[in-house]
Ligand SMILES: Cc1cc2nc3c(=O)[nH]c(=O)nc-3n(C[C@H](O)[C@H](O)[C@H](O)COP(=O)(O)OP(=O)(O)OC[C@H]3O[C@@H](n4cnc5c(N)ncnc54)[C@H](O)[C@@H]3O)c2cc1C
C-alpha cells in the first residue's frame with residue numbers, strides 16, 4: 001500500500017542550508033502534494049527538540065511515512081529512524097533527502113537554483129519512500145570466539161583481555177615466538193624498565209592461558225564470512241620438528257654446523273640452522289630453517305633431480321642425533337587449520353626502513369646501523385651483553401653519532417610523517433651508552449626533539465643535564481669513511497655553521513612503516529591501508545580502532561607507529577570493542593538485502609557470478625537463485641545484472657529507483 | 669663557516685672552566701631562545717645569548733673569547749630571571765669575561781694612569797675590578 005500521509009521535515013542546519021535554500025518556500029511547495037499530510041522547517045532536526053518534532057507529528061497527523069531533508073544519511077539517518085520508531089512508525093518508512101551536500105553547499109552562489117533543486121530532491125525521495133516496505137532487522141547468530149593477528153605487545157594485550165573475559169581467543173603470530181618488536185628492545189623510555197622483565201610475564205600468561213589457542217610460526221591464509229561469523233584458514237608453516245615432543249632444551253643448537261644471520265637480532269648476531277627464536281621464547285620450541293639446513297637443501301636437490309644421492313653417503317643429521325625426545329623428523333609438517341570466530345583484531349605492528357636505504361648516510365658501512373639493530377647491542381641479554389661494540393671489528397667505540405629523522409619528515413625522499421617514537425628512543429639509547437661507558441662521546445643530531453608524552457620531556461632534560469649527551473640541532477646530510485672513522489657532516493642551525501665530527505659508529509633513527517606482510521593480509525580481510533602500510537581506521541578521532549569491515553578491529557603500531565603505552569591501550573581498547581560485539585547472542589543486521597522472486601527467476605546464475613560476497617547459490621532442484629541473508633551486504637550488483645528483475649534489493653526496487661530518477665532528470 | 673668537533677665538548681678544558689667559575693651546567697640549556705628574545709642589549713651583540721650556550725655546548729670557547737657579547741652584557745639579569753631551566757646566564761657571561769681576563773697580566777698599571785691624583789678612587793677601584801679580577 002503506497003503511503004498517503006507523509007510528513008516532510010526540512011532542516012535549516014543553522015545557516016548551512018537555510019543560508020542558501022529558501023526553506024520556507026520548499027516547505028510550502030512540498031506541502032501542496034496530496035500525499036503529504038504535513039510539512040515544516042526547523043533549525044536543527046538532529047537536536048532533541050527536532051527529533052521530538054518528528055515524534056509528536058507522527059502521532060498528531062497519523063503519519064505513515066517521513067522524509068527528513070537535511071544532511072547526508074551517513075550522519076543522521078539512524079537518528080531520524082530511531083525518532084520515528086519511538087513514535088511507533090516502522091523506521092524503514094523514514095528516508096533522508098540530502099539537500100545540504102546536494103543543493104545548499106554546491107549552489108551557494110545561486111539560491112534560486114538551490115531552492116528548486118532541493119524541492120526536486122525531496123519530491124524524488126517521496127516517490128522512492130512511497131513504495132518502501134516496513135522491515136524488521138535480521139538476526140544472525142554470533143560465534144563467541146575471537147582471532148588476534150600479531151603477537152606483539154598490542155596483540156598479546158588484546159588476547160589476554162579477551163581470554164580473561166571468558167572468550168576463547170586464537171592468536172596467530174608469524175614468527176616462532178610471540179613478543180614482537182618490544183622483546184628486541186634494550187630498555188624502555190621513559191621509565192627504563194627492562195622490556196624482557198616486564199614482557200615475559202605477559203608472554204607466559206598468553207602461552208598458558210586456558211582460553212588462548214596460540215599458533216606461532218603461522219599466518220592467516222584466507223578469511224571468509226562476516227561480522228559475528230568469520231571462517232579463517234590458518235597456515236602453520238613447516239618447522240620440521242615435532243613441537244609436541246620438543247622440550248626446548250637447546251642441545252640441537254649446540255651441534256648444528258650452519259650459521260646464518262639471526263632474525264631476532266636483526267643481523268647483529270648469528271643463529272644456527274635449527275634455532276629457537278630467543279632464550280625466553282614462548283613457545284620455547286626449535287625449528288629448522290629450510291633454506292640453510294644442509295640436509296633439507298640436499299633432500300630438495302634430490303627431489304628436483306639436480307643431484308643423485310650416492311649410496312652410503314651420510315648427510316648431516318647432527319641435531320636429530322642429539323635430540324633426546326626424538327622431536328626432529330625433517331618432515332615438511334606444514335598444515336592448514338580452520339577456525340570459526342566472531343571478531344578479528346589485527347595487531348601486526350611495524351617495521352623500520354633498513355640502513356642500506358640511506359647510502360648517503362653511510363648505510364652501506366657495517367658500523368652504520370638502524371636504531372632497532374642498536375637496541376640489540378644495548379640489550380643486556382643481546383649479543384654484546386649490553387656493551388655497544390662495532391659490528392665490523394667488535395671494538396668498543398670511542399664516539400657514536402645518532403641521527404634523527406632518517407627518512408621521516410621527508411616527503412621528497414622518504415615518508416612525509418614524523419615517526420613519532422625515534423626522538424625518544426634515540427635519547428634513551430644515548431643515555432644507555434653513557435650509562436654503560438661514560439667515556440664514549442655521544443653526538444645527537446636532531447631537527448626538533450618531539451617528546452610529547454607523560455614523563456617524556458623530563459626524560460630529555462635528564463639526558464642533557466645528567467648524562468653528558470651532546471645535542472646538535474640540524475639534519476646531517478652526509479656520512480663517509482675517513483680511515484677507520486666515519487665523518488659526519490652536519491650543521492648547527494642555531495649558530496649557523498657546518499659541523500663536522502669523526503666518530504666510530506653511526507646509529508640511524510630510520511622511518512617506521514607498517515609490517516611488510518600487512519597489505520596482503522588487509523586484502524584478505526578487505527580492510528583499507530595506506531601507501532606506507534598503515535591500516536586505516538574508520539575515523540581518526542572517533543573510531544580509531546574500527547575498520548569499515550564490521551567485526552574487524554585494529555590495534556597498536558599496525559594503525560600507525562606508536563609507543564608501548566599507546567599500543568597496550570589500543571590492544572585493550574580493541575578487545576573491549578570485540579567483547580561488546582561478542583557479548584550479544586545474536587547480531588542485528590540491516591534488512592536491506594537482495595530478495596528473489598522465485599516465480600520470475602530463470603535460474604541463469606548471472607547474479608551469482610556478480611556477488612562479491614558469495615551470498616547467492618542456485619537451488620539445484622528448483623533451479624532458482626537463493627540468497628544467504630547472513631552474507632548479503634545489499635550492494636545490488638546482482639539486481640543490476642538480472643535479466644528478469646527477479647532479484648532486487650528490498651526498498652531499492654526497480655520501480656522506486658526509476659520513479660526517483662525520472663523526477664531528478666526532468667528538464668530544469 | 670665550519671666547525672670541527674675534535675673532542676667531546678663535555679671534556680673541553682675551557683668549557684669545564686666556565687662551568688666551574690659560573691657554577692652553571694651549561695649543557696642543560698635546550699635552546700629555547702628566551703634569554704635572547706628578552707635581552708635589552710641583544711641588538712648590539714655579535715653572538716646572541718642562546719648562541720653563547722650553543723658555542724659552549726660545542727666546546728667552542730675560542731669564538732666566545734673573541735666575541736663582543738660578554739662585554740656588551742649589562743648584567744641586568746633579565747635572562748637569568750626568565751630562563752626556563754633556571755640557568756644563571758649573567759654568571760656565565762661573567763665567567764667568560766673572567767676567562768679572558770685571567771691571563772696573569774695587568775691590564776691596568778696604576779702608575780701609568782694619567783692624572784691619577786685627580787681621579788676619584790671609586791673609578792680606580794671599578795677599573796681594577798672589571799679588568800683585573
Ligand atoms: C629502535 C626502537 C626503540 C623503541 N623503544 C621504545 C621504548 O623504549 N619505549 C616504548 O614505549 N616504545 C619503544 N619503541 C616502540 C615499540 O617497539 C612499539 O610501541 C611496540 O613494539 C608496538 O607493539 P605492537 O604489538 O603494536 O607491534 P610489534 O611489536 O611490531 O608486534 C607486531 C607483531 O605482529 C607480528 N606480525 C606482523 N605481521 C604479521 C602477520 N601478517 N601475521 C601474523 N603476525 C604478524 C610480528 O611478527 C610481531 O610479532 C621502540 C621502537 C623502536 C624502533
Ligand code: SF4
Nearest residue numbers: 246247249250252323
Ligand atoms: S634437541 Fe630436540 S627437544 Fe631439544 S630443543 Fe632441539 S628439537 Fe627441541
Ligand code: SF4
Nearest residue numbers: 405408418419422423
Ligand atoms: S620522532 Fe623525532 S626523530 Fe622521529 S621523525 Fe619525529 S622528529 Fe624525527
Ligand code: SF4
Nearest residue numbers: 611632633635636638
Ligand atoms: S546484493 Fe546481491 S550481489 Fe550484493 S551481496 Fe547481496 S546477493 Fe551478493
Ligand code: SF4
Nearest residue numbers: 697700701703718751
Ligand atoms: S633561556 Fe635558558 S634554556 Fe633558553 S636558550 Fe637561554 S639559556 Fe638556554
